[in-house]
Amino acid sequence: MNDGRNAGEMRASQRRTTRAARGAWIARRVGALAAVLLGLLLAAPQAAQAQAADNELAARRAAKPLFEEGRTLMDQGDFRAAADKLQQAQDTFPAVGTLLNLGVCRRELGETIAAWEAFREAAELAERTKDERVDYARERMRELRPMLFLLVVEVPEEVRSDDLEVTHKGESIPPERWGQPFPVEFGDNLVRATRPGYEPFSTEVALAGRGKETTVSIPALSEASAEPEPVASAVDLSASGERDGGGMPSGRKIALTSAALGVVGLTVGTIFGVRAGSQYDQAEDICSIDGVAMCEDFERDESQALRDDARGSATIATVSMSLGVVAAAAGAVLWFMNPGDGASSTESAHFAPLLAPGTAGLSVRVGF
Template sequence: MLPVLALVAFATLCNTSSAWAQAAPPTRVQPAPDDAQRAKQVEAEQLFLRAAARIDIKDYEVASTLLERSQALDPSSGTLLNLGECYEQRGLTASAYAAFSAARELAVQTGRTDRAEVAEVRVKRLLPTLRRLTIISPSHAPPSLVIKLDGKPVERDKWNQPVPIDPGVHHLEATADAQPAYDTRVPAPEPGAVATVSIPPWTSAPGSMPMSERGIDGQRVAAIASGIAGVAGLATGTVFGLRSQSKHRESDEHCGPTGCRDAEGVALMDNARSAGNVSTVSFVVGGVACAAAAVLWFAPPFGKGKATQIGLGPGAIRVAAQW
């Protein structure tokens, strides 16, 4: 269906550009408003042609960019249909759904029932596969509150209801009076599922929300604590490792291949072994703690933490949290 749509839209653009070529006076210095619009149509046609060439070689990402620019210059339901196809080929189901929906609306407005029917089929096909996100707005939110998803403002009429999102991890932030109040990452759910994110209640002035409600929750606290414990363990391992090496060198003067010749040599050798054991255990604990910190920090949030405990033992680290 994609080549047919491309030919339909391309034919429309070609007819427009031909009319412009016949009507535009070649000696005009300052173009009239109609001429300026026709110039945009010609540029849109050129972008469309370049996009069609990229579609032929299945370069849908570049084709999408070219079609977006073409649509901005000269809106067309045919361009939107092709843009939706490119989005769908890239797996961007929400973007494809939006493009097909816009194509259907524009086609109805311009009397292109054929394109409206094609867009309707595409919309119905995508509906069961859409991933959706519900953003629950905070209570007592100030009028200046702005919620952004991936850097784009979310319209207020889309708060508190599921809206389609593309696959991947999305950046959600809420600000008031230009002060950041909430910032988090939201992974898209499975196809057909709905994810929900609740922005914490506003406590007072913008920017005064507790850090635990700005994303530094129990999980992040556990990650920071584990990281501190890990660094401490590695530092301890380094200190005792150097001490063990030093004691070994001192014992060389009192000990040989067959054993130590006096009590001082025996004591130095025992101290070297003890320091070496402490160094080994500290390195193990430090490494485990650093790994736990990385997992806790980068993993998706499990929920709002109520209590977090960090425990260290011989050769082990325990991280416990209630959610």
């Protein structure tokens, strides 16, 4: 009797030891994966900033020879070719000096409106970057003023709204240009204001003369008359989900989707990790840990089946949590690499999991 009791106590002690070991194994695995995820999340902003700095440096280097070639062509008096090179340099890397030289070329070619716009952009960029050449750019604008027809579109505060669009000859006038003079060609100058649910406003502008400003004020728009009962096509259109612009950039939508998949992977991994531990415990309740003492054949088979199930659950837990970490980290990197202000970017990031026995990692390939 005592021998049987002692053997039972030994088996119970072994089961408790095994449960504790399995629990510690799961805790270590979850903790390690959580630490990897936290490290990747903390490193993502710094990685995105470093990538942006590298891109800026590469663009600056690419623009420099184009700018120098444009300056050489200016010295030779070939302002048309110089303007083309300087425009390429500006498209590659915006710079105050490039815009000022481009304005000079446009002025020499008789393109006064384009010259004004180049000097205006130079003045705005210089002001944003605290460049001392802001006064020089504004002086060049003043010199061109007597040769230009200037239009000012005023939009009173009570008329402004996020969905109000103001256009000149079909071209949108951004809100930051409302109330600011801009040069226009002599002739037809149609100004139009539209807003969903309101009657549009439009007017043909009679220009005052060269060097003078002509001001147009946008009035409060009248609400549109009641629409007839909607037909099926109208319902289909509203349900199409199309947008006319704005909203969250697609890169950030992908980032959120990736992060959500990461959370799902971590959740599934945790569930199967706990399940694996439970299945190991059930196997130990049936038979001793070494499968030798006090086990009938059918009990040994049942215990082995539970162990096999536990190994499968542990594998699923490891893979799910590893992929969860990869997806969550990819979401974080994509979020920081895709600005939310609508700026376009040619950057791309490709992620691939690195899985091996006892190892989980992330392979990242960035292109721009």
